[in-house]
Amino acid sequence: xxxxxxxxxxxxxxxxRRWWPxxxxxxxxxxxxxxxxxxxxxxxxxVLYAGLTAYxxxxxxxxxxxxxxxxxxxxxxxxxxxxxxxxxxxxLRAIRNTLVWSFIAPFLDVATGLLLxxxxxxxxxxxxxxxxxxxxxxxxxxxxxxxxxxxxxxxDWGALNLALRAVGLDGWTxxxxxxxxxALAALMVTHAWKWAGxxxxxxxxxxxxxxxxxxxxxxxxxxxxxxxxxxxxxxLMRPTLLNLYILxxxxxxxxxxxxxxxxxxxxxxxxETVSTYVYKRAFAWNTFDLGYPSAIAVVWFIIVLAAxxxxxxxxxxxxxxxx
Amino acid sequence: xxxxxxGDRLSALLRRGPLLAVLVLYTLYTTLPFLWVxxxxxxxxxxxxxxxxxxxxxxxxxxxxxxxxxSNFAGYFWNSTVVVVSAVAIVTILGAxxxxxxxxxxxxxNRLLYFILFSSIIFPPQIVLLxxxxxxxxxxxxxxxxxxxxxxxxxQLPLTVFILEAFFARIPQDLFEAxxxxxxxxxQIFLRIVVPVGMPAIVTTVIxxxxxxxxxxxxxxxLVSDEDLRTLPxxxxxxxxxxxxxxxxxxxxxxxxxIPVIVVYTFFSEKLIQGMTAGAVK
Numbered sequence: 001x002x003x004x005x006x007x008x009x010x011x012x013x014x015x016x017r018r019w020w021p022x023x024x025x026x027x028x029x030x031x032x033x034x035x036x037x038x039x040x041x042x043x044x045x046x047v048l049y050a051g052l053t054a055y056x057x058x059x060x061x062x063x064x065x066x067x068x069x070x071x072x073x074x075x076x077x078x079x080x081x082x083x084x085x086x087x088x089x090x091x092l093r094a095i096r097n098t099l100v101w102s103f104i105a106p107f108l109d110v111a112t113g114l115l116l117x118x119x120x121x122x123x124x125x126x127x128x129x130x131x132x133x134x135x136x137x138x139x140x141x142x143x144x145x146x147x148x149x150x151x152x153x154x155x156d157w158g159a160l161n162l163a164l165r166a167v168g169l170d171g172w173t174x175x176x177x178x179x180x181x182x183a184l185a186a187l188m189v190t191h192a193w194k195w196a197g198x199x200x201x202x203x204x205x206x207x208x209x210x211x212x213x214x215x216x217x218x219x220x221x222x223x224x225x226x227x228x229x230x231x232x233x234x235x236l237m238r239p240t241l242l243n244l245y246i247l248x249x250x251x252x253x254x255x256x257x258x259x260x261x262x263x264x265x266x267x268x269x270x271x272e273t274v275s276t277y278v279y280k281r282a283f284a285w286n287t288f289d290l291g292y293p294s295a296i297a298v299v300w301f302i303i304v305l306a307a308x309x310x311x312x313x314x315x316x317x318x319x320x321x322x323x
Numbered sequence: 324x325x326x327x328x329x330g331d332r333l334s335a336l337l338r339r340g341p342l343l344a345v346l347v348l349y350t351l352y353t354t355l356p357f358l359w360v361x362x363x364x365x366x367x368x369x370x371x372x373x374x375x376x377x378x379x380x381x382x383x384x385x386x387x388x389x390x391x392x393x394s395n396f397a398g399y400f401w402n403s404t405v406v407v408v409s410a411v412a413i414v415t416i417l418g419a420x421x422x423x424x425x426x427x428x429x430x431x432x433n434r435l436l437y438f439i440l441f442s443s444i445i446f447p448p449q450i451v452l453l454x455x456x457x458x459x460x461x462x463x464x465x466x467x468x469x470x471x472x473x474x475x476x477x478x479q480l481p482l483t484v485f486i487l488e489a490f491f492a493r494i495p496q497d498l499f500e501a502x503x504x505x506x507x508x509x510x511q512i513f514l515r516i517v518v519p520v521g522m523p524a525i526v527t528t529v530i531x532x533x534x535x536x537x538x539x540x541x542x543x544x545x546l547v548s549d550e551d552l553r554t555l556p557x558x559x560x561x562x563x564x565x566x567x568x569x570x571x572x573x574x575x576x577x578x579x580x581x582i583p584v585i586v587v588y589t590f591f592s593e594k595l596i597q598g599m600t601a602g603a604v605k
Contacts, residue, residue: 042421060454202600
């Protein structure tokens with residue numbers, strides 16, 4: 001069943017059939033290929049990357065300095081867009097929402113994932129089935145997830161309000177996506193619903209990779225579950241948990257589909273994220289100026305890269321202090 | 324004896340009560356929404372309005388036919404298939420070749436190239452979205468399948484190269500030296516050793532790219548506006564926009580998008596889980 005072993009065997013067994021004198025090789029260092037070989041392997045990917053990633057990034061930077069209301073006659077306006085950004089209330093709101101979401105929500109995702117993984121790790125019946133079932137939302141598109149949760153949050157007949165009424169908490173029912181103080185939290189919960197399974201699988205793999213001697217030693221010392229979790233499991237899993245936090249963080253900084261379909265940034269900008277605001281300024285409001293959203297994209301690009309670098313550094317620093 | 328065993332079991336069960344409660348509740352939390360939509364997909368909107376949580380009896384299977392034919396879900400499905408299969412095929416070939424070059428050959432700038440590709444994994448999509456729109460318009464690729472395919476390839480290329488490079492770099496050097504002594508050219512080495520040995524990693528990236536692109540929405544909605552070229556996620560979202568009240572039909576559309584994923588998942592669940600978490604699990 002092991003595909004790599006089988007492939008290696010096939011590759012090796014095929015080798016003797018083609019035998020050429022070693023002199024044909026001219027003693028070439030396998031590590032130093034000809035320029036041509038290298039180009040054949042790399043050029044297609046590099047050309048595509050240059051044309052559809054590198055060039056667009058540069059072009060967005062350039063666009064941010066222009067007024068592009070008329071795409072055929074761009075008007076250079078220098079840093080005017082960037083000045084305008086600082087007094088754009090909606091943009092500042094969007095940045096704040098996205099940062100709150102990116103920094104706080106990953107705790108929910110990773111904690112849920114860890115909790116679920118611990119449940120399965122404790123050896124419960126049907127663990128294999130449960131792992132597969134819990135992972136399912138990860139595979140669904142945001143469009144599908146958004147529609148499901150739009151209905152769950154529906155005021156009149158949504159499952160959430162229905163459940164609250166069923167247990168007598170009628171006072172708690174509300175239009176979850178329609179009120180500005182609950183809408184962002186509602187989106188966070190939906191996002192966590194989709195991604196908890198992902199974190200669970202990764203945590204479970206890390207749990208199974210923990211050295212069993214350490215856990216057994218703790219068992220002998222009558223170490224309770226909570227203590228074992230706090231003093232042994234979490235410290236040992238720190239690299240995995242931090243990695244998951246960063247992944248979740250980056251994912252949330254990019255989030256668009258979920259917000260766009262569920263709330264379109266409303267009500268009253270309470271769920272506006274940078275992605276949805278850029279989209280609105282570029283394509284949805286009929287402003288027809290791609291320059292201003294480009295400037296937002298540039299600012300956001302710098303913030304995302306800086307935040308990712310900062311998290312990376314901060315976590316690495318702690319690693320170092322730890323040991 | 325018997326009673327004692329049952330007593331033990333009961334106490335074990337009680338001790339694990341909270342644990343089992345978490346398991347049951349979370350399983351309901353992930354699966355009930357599906358069952359709910361599944362039930363609604365077989366009921367008419369009138370039936371749903373009367374009772375949102377009723378069972379689908381009688382089951383209106385004809386709704387799937389109606390969505391498929393009359394609401395053009397067949398078209399959306401076909402568009403998604405063409406775009407995603409082409410993009411995944413191209414990104415796999417280009418990515419594998421580039422990953423091989425980066426993993427195997429020493430050349431100046433190797434690590435720099437790798438770092439540039441790697442760091443673009445975290446780029447927010449907006450930094451390329453607006454200019455890709457302009458570029459595709461300039462080159463008459465806006466509103467075409469070819470344009471969307473090319474963009475999809477470029478979106479998934481960094482992650483593909485990242486995963487494949489890590490795997491290819493672990494293939495033992497002896498294999499290459501043996502092959503070289505046997506007179507394999509660089510291209511034969513790639514095709515006959517790297518590709519077969521690296522197949523598990525290649526399958527992983529194919530799955531990952533397939534799921535990501537099948538679900539992709541932002542670029543599909545910006546770069547394609549023609550109704551006949553819409554992919555499934557955009558098709559469903561637009562359908563919902565047009566027929567907001569027709570919950571029954573929306574549920575049917577959602578199920579059309581979900582069922583293929585679930586079918587594939589039931590057969591290849593481990594492979595899919597492994598593929599989706601590639602890069603996160605060390």
